[in-house]
Amino acid sequence: MFSELDPPFRLLMGPGPVNAHPRVLRAMSVPLLGQFDPQMTTYMNETMALYRAVFETDNRWTFLIDGTARAAIEASLVSLLAPGEAVVVLSSGRFGLLLREIAERCGAVVTLVEAPWGEVVPAAEIEAAVARVKPRVVATVHGDTSTTMAQPIETLGDICARHSALLYVDATATLGGMRVPVDAWGADIVTAGLQKCLAGPPGIAPITISDRAAAHIFSRRHVEGGIATAADAPARGARIGSNYFDLAMVMDYWSERRLNHHTEASSMLYAARECARLILEEGIEARVARHRAAGEAMAAGLRAMGLTLYGDQGHKMFNVVGIEIPAGVPGEAVRSEMLDEFGIEIGTSFGPLAGRIWRIGTMGYNARRDAVLTTLAALEAVLRGHGFALVSGAAVDAARAHYAGLS
Amino acid sequence: MFSELDPPFRLLMGPGPVNAHPRVLRAMSVPLLGQFDPQMTTYMNETMALYRAVFETDNRWTFLIDGTARAAIEASLVSLLAPGEAVVVLSSGRFGLLLREIAERCGAVVTLVEAPWGEVVPAAEIEAAVARVKPRVVATVHGDTSTTMAQPIETLGDICARHSALLYVDATATLGGMRVPVDAWGADIVTAGLQKCLAGPPGIAPITISDRAAAHIFSRRHVEGGIATAADAPARGARIGSNYFDLAMVMDYWSERRLNHHTEASSMLYAARECARLILEEGIEARVARHRAAGEAMAAGLRAMGLTLYGDQGHKMFNVVGIEIPAGVPGEAVRSEMLDEFGIEIGTSFGPLAGRIWRIGTMGYNARRDAVLTTLAALEAVLRGHGFALVSGAAVDAARAHYAGLS
Numbered sequence: 001m002f003s004e005l006d007p008p009f010r011l012l013m014g015p016g017p018v019n020a021h022p023r024v025l026r027a028m029s030v031p032l033l034g035q036f037d038p039q040m041t042t043y044m045n046e047t048m049a050l051y052r053a054v055f056e057t058d059n060r061w062t063f064l065i066d067g068t069a070r071a072a073i074e075a076s077l078v079s080l081l082a083p084g085e086a087v088v089v090l091s092s093g094r095f096g097l098l099l100r101e102i103a104e105r106c107g108a109v110v111t112l113v114e115a116p117w118g119e120v121v122p123a124a125e126i127e128a129a130v131a132r133v134k135p136r137v138v139a140t141v142h143g144d145t146s147t148t149m150a151q152p153i154e155t156l157g158d159i160c161a162r163h164s165a166l167l168y169v170d171a172t173a174t175l176g177g178m179r180v181p182v183d184a185w186g187a188d189i190v191t192a193g194l195q196k197c198l199a200g201p202p203g204i205a206p207i208t209i210s211d212r213a214a215a216h217i218f219s220r221r222h223v224e225g226g227i228a229t230a231a232d233a234p235a236r237g238a239r240i241g242s243n244y245f246d247l248a249m250v251m252d253y254w255s256e257r258r259l260n261h262h263t264e265a266s267s268m269l270y271a272a273r274e275c276a277r278l279i280l281e282e283g284i285e286a287r288v289a290r291h292r293a294a295g296e297a298m299a300a301g302l303r304a305m306g307l308t309l310y311g312d313q314g315h316k317m318f319n320v321v322g323i324e325i326p327a328g329v330p331g332e333a334v335r336s337e338m339l340d341e342f343g344i345e346i347g348t349s350f351g352p353l354a355g356r357i358w359r360i361g362t363m364g365y366n367a368r369r370d371a372v373l374t375t376l377a378a379l380e381a382v383l384r385g386h387g388f389a390l391v392s393g394a395a396v397d398a399a400r401a402h403y404a405g406l407s
Numbered sequence: 408m409f410s411e412l413d414p415p416f417r418l419l420m421g422p423g424p425v426n427a428h429p430r431v432l433r434a435m436s437v438p439l440l441g442q443f444d445p446q447m448t449t450y451m452n453e454t455m456a457l458y459r460a461v462f463e464t465d466n467r468w469t470f471l472i473d474g475t476a477r478a479a480i481e482a483s484l485v486s487l488l489a490p491g492e493a494v495v496v497l498s499s500g501r502f503g504l505l506l507r508e509i510a511e512r513c514g515a516v517v518t519l520v521e522a523p524w525g526e527v528v529p530a531a532e533i534e535a536a537v538a539r540v541k542p543r544v545v546a547t548v549h550g551d552t553s554t555t556m557a558q559p560i561e562t563l564g565d566i567c568a569r570h571s572a573l574l575y576v577d578a579t580a581t582l583g584g585m586r587v588p589v590d591a592w593g594a595d596i597v598t599a600g601l602q603k604c605l606a607g608p609p610g611i612a613p614i615t616i617s618d619r620a621a622a623h624i625f626s627r628r629h630v631e632g633g634i635a636t637a638a639d640a641p642a643r644g645a646r647i648g649s650n651y652f653d654l655a656m657v658m659d660y661w662s663e664r665r666l667n668h669h670t671e672a673s674s675m676l677y678a679a680r681e682c683a684r685l686i687l688e689e690g691i692e693a694r695v696a697r698h699r700a701a702g703e704a705m706a707a708g709l710r711a712m713g714l715t716l717y718g719d720q721g722h723k724m725f726n727v728v729g730i731e732i733p734a735g736v737p738g739e740a741v742r743s744e745m746l747d748e749f750g751i752e753i754g755t756s757f758g759p760l761a762g763r764i765w766r767i768g769t770m771g772y773n774a775r776r777d778a779v780l781t782t783l784a785a786l787e788a789v790l791r792g793h794g795f796a797l798v799s800g801a802a803v804d805a806a807r808a809h810y811a812g813l814s
């Protein structure tokens with residue numbers, strides 16, 4: 001028998017998950033309700049309304065997928081793409097490659113438009129590919145934490161509209177920390193996860209779907225046996241290749257029909273609802289400004305420590321920064337000392353960047369001045385211990401000066 | 408802006424979700440850890456060990472799927488079954504039909520062996536079908552809550568062994584309430600959900616996989632681009648049709664390799680760990696006896712009220728009972744009055760049984776004497792109000808007498 005949960009103190013300054021807001025943690029200890037209890041369906045409807053505001057959209061179909069962020073990606077792509085259909089995927093990092101991976105498993109024909117890691121994909125190349133391929137879907141990550149780059153989305157809606165494609169955006173790592181104006185973008189499906197700038201735990205994933213994309217998905221509706229009624233003649237479109245991720249049935253579950261599909265993950269819904277309440281109480285503009293301030297202060301401190309930031313700083317996400325690990329400094333030992341001695345987690349990266357960069361996040365509850373200053377002080381001490389040449393105190397002073405300049 | 412969560416009191420006596428144990432609710436408010444923090448991977452390993460005991464198995468591959476119970480079903484079937492492969496599915500209720508549905512979406516060729524709802528599928532018919540079809544997989548539900556019947560599993564392992572099939576069992580509604588002796592059954596994959604006899608919230612799903620089934624799944628391993636290494640040459644087997652549910656990668660995530668797949672749903676893992684600790688503290692035998700006692704006392708009380716129980720009582724699940732709605736009694740009005748006046752939820756059913764039976768569960772935290780007696784007292788009052796002829800007090804007395812006879 002193992003003992004009661006009692007984890008050590010951790011300040012999670014990696015690329016996510018980060019510390020959940022205490023109010024979100026408490027929300028999960030609220031007693032459960034039956035899944036069709038009037039109070040439960042009221043909470044579901046309220047959650048839909050709250051996320052409409054968070055996603056800056058009027059989309060009716062704004063709800064939750066019961067799984068982690070990648071569950072919502074897969075639900076989107078498998079529900080949009082029938083086998084053999086074309087998709088254009090933008091990629092300049094690990095999570096762009098994940099979109100390709102998932103689309104391939106849906107049986108889609110993928111055209112990858114790539115840029116080097118550390119950059120973003122130029123709009124002209126995107127439009128050229130879309131014009132050539134005429135895809136059903138264009139899929140992109142907004143902020144790819146593997147490289148810390150934020151792909152500009154502003155022009156993609158128009159490109160998709162010109163070529164009759166649907167636009168999918170993975171905003172897992174940006175929603176709540178950067179603006180994700182779904183309707184202004186003209187995006188058709190946007191998904192996220194709780195465990196980054198939304199300040200919640202991983203395990204449930206907000207999604208919003210335009211009427212146009214919903215109509216396409218409903219054209220593939222095949223209600224499962226055992227609960228289908230006489231009115232549920234299968235639609236003409238190809239049956240969606242997953243039951244759990246069949247967004248036609250999931251939308252029916254979140255609609256007045258309350259189709260019995262999965263059983264909603266009540267405690268995680270409570271968490272998601274509280275995350276959204278916190279965002280709207282703070283205000284989206286103020287929250288994004290808080291993330292920008294923390295990210296810029298962190299970057300100022302890191303530069304003052306003599307470190308080199310990774311990637312195109314003109315396209316960096318507000319809420320995570322990559323740092324080139326200096327020659328002669330053991331990257332993993334630094335991470336271990338940060339964790340073991342200071343209780344602070346920072347990240348490494350994937351694939352070609354594994355062991356080449358650290359990643360430090362300032363996300364959600366942790367996009368705070370004290371978290372920035374504490375992390376810089378600890379990193380300075382650890383780097384000094386490894387003989388890295390730096391001016392003691394300069395990093396924290398630079399971050400403090402950045403904050404002072406904002407007020 | 409919507410107000411803080413403050414749901415009304417509910418005693419959830421339907422077929423699940425039921426009230427979570429208070430210790431499980433509290434576990435979810437424990438602070439988060441980074442996903443590869445040594446303490447987090449320790450908790451993951453502990454959870455694997457705990458669920459080996461709960462599943463009564465030595466299976467190394469015993470872990471969690473981040474989704475509701477049906478997510479684990481889909482992960483099992485999509486990872487086992489390549490398109491075109493044969494599966495024999497047993498069905499005598501809605502959740503048997505769900506297995507067919509999910510298998511079809513995997514592209515499998517399904518042979519359904521059916522019994523009427525309210526009965527179980529005879530072993531001879533199963534063996535005949537398996538001998539004829541020679542399927543890759545035989546799939547069955549253990550306890551189908553739609554009918555309250557428990558399919559006997561004891562003979563299925565031998566049948567599958569004789570015909571070289573893999574055995575999948577959906578124990579969503581029974582694990583923690585009836586014995587699920589995975590190794591004694593000779594089952595290859597068994598999955599569950601937290602929200603019934605495990606006394607937790609919906610949203611994460613325990614799974615156990617035999618070495619034989621794991622070897623088959625690893626023969627289909629295709630590690631995704633972006634994290635695959637030179638050692639990850641694709642296996643020869645067909646790539647699994649889902650990324651999120653690719654059990655080869657999920658097992659790599661839960662192994663020493665810690666392959667970066669999804670981000671584990673930490674708070675739900677905390678909940679699942681606490682559910683298992685509660686079971687093992689109580690003891691599996693004692694817990695099953697508690698469920699049996701509550702189920703039998705409930706049945707005794709319902710009979711004493713003059714109600715007719717639904718289905719083959721020789722194969723009834725311990726933890727849920729179906730009641731034929733008496734002629735002239737408005738079934739939905741009874742459920743509403745139970746909920747609105749007494750705070751007690753009971754269920755209806757699906758498809759051919761919708762509006763024909765109620766279902767009352769005695770599961771997990773709610774498999775308690777007080778919950779049984781309170782529910783019977785409330786139901787009696789509501790039925791009396793609708794003019795149903797009964798002997799006042801007989802139901803509660805019968806249930807108390809049943810409990811008295813056990814001590």
